[in-house]
Amino acid sequence: MIKLENIHKYFGELHVLHGVNLEVAEGEKVVIIGPSGSGKSTLIRCINLLEKPEEGSVVVDEVNLLTTPAAVAKVRQSMGMVFQQFNLYPHMTVLENLILAPIKLKGISKDEAIASGLLYLDRVGLQDKANAYPAQLSGGQQQRVAIARALNMKPKIMLFDEPTSALDPEMIQEVLDVMIALAGEGITMVVVTHEMGFARKVADRVIFMADGEIIEQNTPEEFFTNPKHNRTRQFLSRIAHAV
Amino acid sequence: MPGPFALFKWQAVLRDWQVFAEGFGMTILVSVLALVLALVLGILFGMMGTAQTKPLRYLNRIYVEFIQNTPLVIQIFFLYNGLPYLGVMLPVFWVGMLGIGVYHGAYVAEVVRAGILSTPKGQFEAAYAQGFSYWGAMRYVILPQAKRMAYPPLTNLAVNLIKNTSVMAMVAGGELMYHADSWASSNLYYGPAYIITGILYIALCLPLATYAKYLERRLEVSA
Numbered sequence: 001m002i003k004l005e006n007i008h009k010y011f012g013e014l015h016v017l018h019g020v021n022l023e024v025a026e027g028e029k030v031v032i033i034g035p036s037g038s039g040k041s042t043l044i045r046c047i048n049l050l051e052k053p054e055e056g057s058v059v060v061d062e063v064n065l066l067t068t069p070a071a072v073a074k075v076r077q078s079m080g081m082v083f084q085q086f087n088l089y090p091h092m093t094v095l096e097n098l099i100l101a102p103i104k105l106k107g108i109s110k111d112e113a114i115a116s117g118l119l120y121l122d123r124v125g126l127q128d129k130a131n132a133y134p135a136q137l138s139g140g141q142q143q144r145v146a147i148a149r150a151l152n153m154k155p156k157i158m159l160f161d162e163p164t165s166a167l168d169p170e171m172i173q174e175v176l177d178v179m180i181a182l183a184g185e186g187i188t189m190v191v192v193t194h195e196m197g198f199a200r201k202v203a204d205r206v207i208f209m210a211d212g213e214i215i216e217q218n219t220p221e222e223f224f225t226n227p228k229h230n231r232t233r234q235f236l237s238r239i240a241h242a243v
Numbered sequence: 244m245p246g247p248f249a250l251f252k253w254q255a256v257l258r259d260w261q262v263f264a265e266g267f268g269m270t271i272l273v274s275v276l277a278l279v280l281a282l283v284l285g286i287l288f289g290m291m292g293t294a295q296t297k298p299l300r301y302l303n304r305i306y307v308e309f310i311q312n313t314p315l316v317i318q319i320f321f322l323y324n325g326l327p328y329l330g331v332m333l334p335v336f337w338v339g340m341l342g343i344g345v346y347h348g349a350y351v352a353e354v355v356r357a358g359i360l361s362t363p364k365g366q367f368e369a370a371y372a373q374g375f376s377y378w379g380a381m382r383y384v385i386l387p388q389a390k391r392m393a394y395p396p397l398t399n400l401a402v403n404l405i406k407n408t409s410v411m412a413m414v415a416g417g418e419l420m421y422h423a424d425s426w427a428s429s430n431l432y433y434g435p436a437y438i439i440t441g442i443l444y445i446a447l448c449l450p451l452a453t454y455a456k457y458l459e460r461r462l463e464v465s466a
């Protein structure tokens with residue numbers, strides 16, 4: 001479904017990704033963890049080309065995005081992304097946020113987009129907020145709307161870039177609950193997060209990144225109980241202390 | 244000798260009110276058309292100023308710097324006196340409308356550019372991630388937000404534009420200032436003519452300026 005090969009990314013002089021390879025199978029749930037500055041956010045942003053790697057190949061759904069730029073927009077339509085800062089459109093109501101892209105990009109009728117939008121809002125528990133503006137919602141609610149907005153495009157893949165990192169602690173769980181429920185439905189998911197409980201519960205595979213490289217990857221049980229690398233052990237012990 | 248504001252001079256203004264009304268109407272017409280032109284140019288060049296392609300950004304800079312750093316009067320004179328040498332004879336109404344529209348378009352472009360740049364980067368990213376193109380993102384996501392930021396300064400620009408239509412008087416433009424001035428120089432009743440003219444400009448500009456202040460306050464509240 002997703003195949004990243006030998007990804008190199010530079011920010012000016014800074015070499016952020018050092019030839020990363022990442023393959024994600026259809027329906028697989030991959031959780032990427034690692035210290036800040038490890039390149040995990042940059043990596044997930046390379047999947048939908050919000051960051052353009054200087055070297056390597058990005059293949060999604062059998063389309064090579066770097067060699068066929070004309071196909072990028074189309075592929076992005078099938079890949080929802082949820083951001084740390086929500087990035088809802090502040091000038092639109094919740095429902096308008098949900099229906100804009102389906103109507104304008106996929107040519108779906110307004111009635112149909114509204115019907116499915118309300119369904120997704122119901123699933124994230126926010127149908128009563130359909131006519132509210134993002135600024136009137138809490139952070140947790142905004143992020144749930146952002147998830148519903150992505151889902152209303154009926155994506156095959158969902159990318160989550162630290163979806164709970166900007167939230168107050170008491171709002172993290174409501175967002176994670178939505179993500180856990182979503183994971184149960186067979187959609188392909190790539191999640192960058194610091195939520196180890198979520199990784200343990202949902203991931204098919206946990207990837208640990210540091211210094212722009214994938215250090216270690218394994219099933220959650222193996223990864224958390226029996227980490228192979230020193231860097232991983234250091235990181236996990238530091239997290240354990242924090243929790 | 245009667246004073247500059249003698250009663251009979253005011254009576255003359257009232258008697259010839261149609262002269263002023265005609266100029267006033269022309270000022271409104273030129274203002275509206277020039278404003279439309281300024282908005283079209285400003286939005287176009289403002290977007291170019293934030294484009295990823297360098298040549299578009301250069302075009303934006305050339306237009307804005309060239310227009311903003313030469314007096315409006317020269318630009319009007321160029322259209323009126325210069326273009327005929329190139330074989331282009333424009334009616335004075337067109338000279339005014341084009342000159343004033345192009346001039347204020349440069350200022351609108353800067354307001355639009357600032358509005359786009361003040362929209363958080365995450366808004367572009369959210370739109371791109373959904374599959375919108377640059378233009379789609381602009382149209383549905385960025386410009387509607389930039390518009391809110393741009394309204395108060397744009398309203399102030401409209402006030403300046405209305406006042407600046409008065410430079411058309413220098414090329415016999417047929418608008419309010421021209422009519423007032425030519426009427427007054429024929430009978431030397433300058434005092435009442437200029438005062439009435441000033442009041443007519445205030446009647447147009449003060450409500451707009453007040454509206455701009457209201458928009459600014461509303462923006463502060465919602466921000």
